[in-house]
Amino acid sequence: MSIDWKTYDPSPFYDELIAAPGKPRSAARQLTDYLASLDDDEIQARKQAAELAIVEMGISFTVYSEGENIDRAWPFDIIPRVIPRKEWEQVEAGLVQRLTALNMFIDDIYNEQRIVHDKVVPAYVFANSKNFREQCKGFTPPLGVWAHICGSDLVRDGDGTIYVLEDNLRVPSGVSYMLENRQVTKRVFPELFENSSILPVDEYTTQLFDMLAAISPRPQDYPQIAVLTPGIFNSAYFEHSFLAQRMGAQLVEGADLVVEDDDCVYMRTIDGLERVDVIYRRIDDEFMDPEAFRPDSMLGVPGLMRAWRNGKVGIANAPGSGVADDKVIYTFVPAMIKYYLDQDPIIPNVPTWMCVDKQDREHVIANLEHLVVKPANESGGYGMLVGPHSTKKQRAEFAQLIRKDPRNYIAQPTLSLSVAPTLCEDGLEPRHLDLRPFVLQGVRTDVTAGGLTRVAMRKGSLVVNSSQGGGSKDTWIVDEEV
Amino acid sequence: MLSRVAERLYWMARYVERAENTARMTMAFHALALDMPKTVRLSWKGLVSVTGTDHIFDEHYQREDDRNCVKFLVADTYNPSSVFSSLRAARENVRTTRDLVPTEAWEVVNELYLFAREHLDAGISKRGRYIFLSDVVRRCQTLTGLLAGSMSHDPAYDFIRLGRNLERADMATRQIDVGAIRLLERREGPEPYEGLLWTSVLRSQSGFQMYRQHVKRRINGPDVVRFLLQDVPFPRSVAHALTQSEVALDRLPHNEIPLRVAMQARRHVLDANVDKLIATEGLHAFMDKLQLEIAGLHVAIAECWFPAAVEA
Numbered sequence: 110m111s112i113d114w115k116t117y118d119p120s121p122f123y124d125e126l127i128a129a130p131g132k133p134r135s136a137a138r139q140l141t142d143y144l145a146s147l148d149d150d151e152i153q154a155r156k157q158a159a160e161l162a163i164v165e166m167g168i169s170f171t172v173y174s175e176g177e178n179i180d181r182a183w184p185f186d187i188i189p190r191v192i193p194r195k196e197w198e199q200v201e202a203g204l205v206q207r208l209t210a211l212n213m214f215i216d217d218i219y220n221e222q223r224i225v226h227d228k229v230v231p232a233y234v235f236a237n238s239k240n241f242r243e244q245c246k247g248f249t250p251p252l253g254v255w256a257h258i259c260g261s262d263l264v265r266d267g268d269g270t271i272y273v274l275e276d277n278l279r280v281p282s283g284v285s286y287m288l289e290n291r292q293v294t295k296r297v298f299p300e301l302f303e304n305s306s307i308l309p310v311d312e313y314t315t316q317l318f319d320m321l322a323a324i325s326p327r328p329q330d331y332p333q334i335a336v337l338t339p340g341i342f343n344s345a346y347f348e349h350s351f352l353a354q355r356m357g358a359q360l361v362e363g364a365d366l367v368v369e370d371d372d373c374v375y376m377r378t379i380d381g382l383e384r385v386d387v388i389y390r391r392i393d394d395e396f397m398d399p400e401a402f403r404p405d406s407m408l409g410v411p412g413l414m415r416a417w418r419n420g421k422v423g424i425a426n427a428p429g430s431g432v433a434d435d436k437v438i439y440t441f442v443p444a445m446i447k448y449y450l451d452q453d454p455i456i457p458n459v460p461t462w463m464c465v466d467k468q469d470r471e472h473v474i475a476n477l478e479h480l481v482v483k484p485a486n487e488s489g490g491y492g493m494l495v496g497p498h499s500t501k502k503q504r505a506e507f508a509q510l511i512r513k514d515p516r517n518y519i520a521q522p523t524l525s526l527s528v529a530p531t532l533c534e535d536g537l538e539p540r541h542l543d544l545r546p547f548v549l550q551g552v553r554t555d556v557t558a559g560g561l562t563r564v565a566m567r568k569g570s571l572v573v574n575s576s577q578g579g580g581s582k583d584t585w586i587v588d589e590e591v
Numbered sequence: 592m593l594s595r596v597a598e599r600l601y602w603m604a605r606y607v608e609r610a611e612n613t614a615r616m617t618m619a620f621h622a623l624a625l626d627m628p629k630t631v632r633l634s635w636k637g638l639v640s641v642t643g644t645d646h647i648f649d650e651h652y653q654r655e656d657d658r659n660c661v662k663f664l665v666a667d668t669y670n671p672s673s674v675f676s677s678l679r680a681a682r683e684n685v686r687t688t689r690d691l692v693p694t695e696a697w698e699v700v701n702e703l704y705l706f707a708r709e710h711l712d713a714g715i716s717k718r719g720r721y722i723f724l725s726d727v728v729r730r731c732q733t734l735t736g737l738l739a740g741s742m743s744h745d746p747a748y749d750f751i752r753l754g755r756n757l758e759r760a761d762m763a764t765r766q767i768d769v770g771a772i773r774l775l776e777r778r779e780g781p782e783p784y785e786g787l788l789w790t791s792v793l794r795s796q797s798g799f800q801m802y803r804q805h806v807k808r809r810i811n812g813p814d815v816v817r818f819l820l821q822d823v824p825f826p827r828s829v830a831h832a833l834t835q836s837e838v839a840l841d842r843l844p845h846n847e848i849p850l851r852v853a854m855q856a857r858r859h860v861l862d863a864n865v866d867k868l869i870a871t872e873g874l875h876a877f878m879d880k881l882q883l884e885i886a887g888l889h890v891a892i893a894e895c896w897f898p899a900a901v902e903a
Contacts, residue, residue, distance in 0.1 A: 167697055353690035361593060365594075378593055380844045
């Protein structure tokens, strides 16, 4: 039995590939026609080929469960998600605009705080932010950029509007899976790449390298770049090693590095100590330097902050960038764009209630069963309440949590997340998804062509995190004018 | 290059080589066992002795039969030197150095590990053994060739080369010590199948064909020992492995001590008078000393480039 698009009905949701049963969107037509031309055996064969490729290429992620680290094969759905290039160009412009404003905000916050004096953002918002770092005050990193790498989560609502759900400015992960998903898809559907114009994604690691090289304290042709990983037990270790390999950078752990009396960072090599110019750190601020932050950190490098503040090493993302990676500050991003750039935001925020505001708080508590409540500083989908799927008891718990620490909670309407056809046990079914594009800001700003599409593999589920049963898809930006 | 990474590459190479050597040796012995008439008793436990893991075997098994010995050498995870344990350790070491080795190398190691895990049961059965073990050997060699052909011959590669050659030298001395000496000591009259037994020793080191081409005499004990110990052109001889280690060491920084240890060991190997050692029953003592020298070379390498401070 082959795929019959007439029987695939995504309603009531917005579907990324299909406008209505039997009516594919124009950018997706080549893909849907092709899929319909395959019989069931062929589709299953492609699916198995993809699974095999993932195991052979060793594309994995680590989950911590019952005291053990398990290396799991990366969950992947072979049906790509398609976005027309025209639409994507708008999104791209919106992301560049957003990260530019965010970086201006971070720099302002650690220096003059003009935006506070001008009463656009209230002081309490960041004063209580868990990710505000006293140690960063009065400093501006090279190029004035703090968050060099940003992964913003985008979602599409029922009417087709794309919103920014959150900005990840600390250590956003997932880009290696975006690149590997494309590799796998090229193995599985080579025919499709021959006949349609799908924008390549492969430039990312080159752009990442160039961006990192641009913040080297010693302008030279061969900067020594190191990717700082917490180690093999981190869930994103695969990605750390993947990026180091693709950039020809050193993959280091804290114990490999040392800061000497000259404030320079060195790594322990077979030749003795060798200077490091730029660190792409994949560990949180707090663990980076036991001298400046948590003294109990075993992962960090004593003296790293000192080296950075004295301009002896470039660090991406800069320590303290996380201050803007906060769901309360998120609500002010449209205002920041207006304030710093004097522009209207190209991509809207999801309407958000801040529980710290008394009026908002009462509204949220009264409407918990319709809202999604999120803690301001968590990532990975932890500690949230999805109102429509919650029990009375959970809602009562959350009401209490919110009253206890209102600054730490925000609420948003339950969006009707878009779906895309996904290969499930009984054939194609619509599944909810989001999109995480990656933006690099250095001398110039680059956006990935598409990003990592994450899909909730369980029917009706809205949770796309791979740590909680989510999968992924290759994302195609299709140029229809070629 | 990072000291920690150097150490992992070194061990990766040792483990891959160990898996290959153990697989080949088991295969050669299996072939020999099929050739031998029922009246001749072959000791499978002798193979365990070659790998120096008797004490672990004795903890887990009472019967020293074909099945137990092969299972122990190939599949058991509590034997840290079994083919499977070695492959797992090799994979773990590549997994943490993926940024340095070519992507294809990781894929080969990963596939090899997955292959071994999946086919272990068939691999220790009498019928599936040959195919399984020869597959393991071939895939290990694929990796060696892939690294030689696609990785820059830089310090990272030198550490791989060091690991490989130290493991080879170690294995060759063990083969000579356990395999050959046992044969040489049974001197009450001619062994009925001596030729076959020596052939098997050669095959364990994949040296049968090369011995034929280069020694050109009938297969006899002293010549086989000389070949496996001193024949520099033969890639699995002790002399060759030590020479190659020297080449790798020579290119690394601050190499004085390890290089000296390696040169000394090689000189001892090349200067040895095999006939005299056999005649005076001094071969065993000589091999013992040589094994200590090879272990000493490992210590010198570790102290020079794998500082313990990094182990934090």
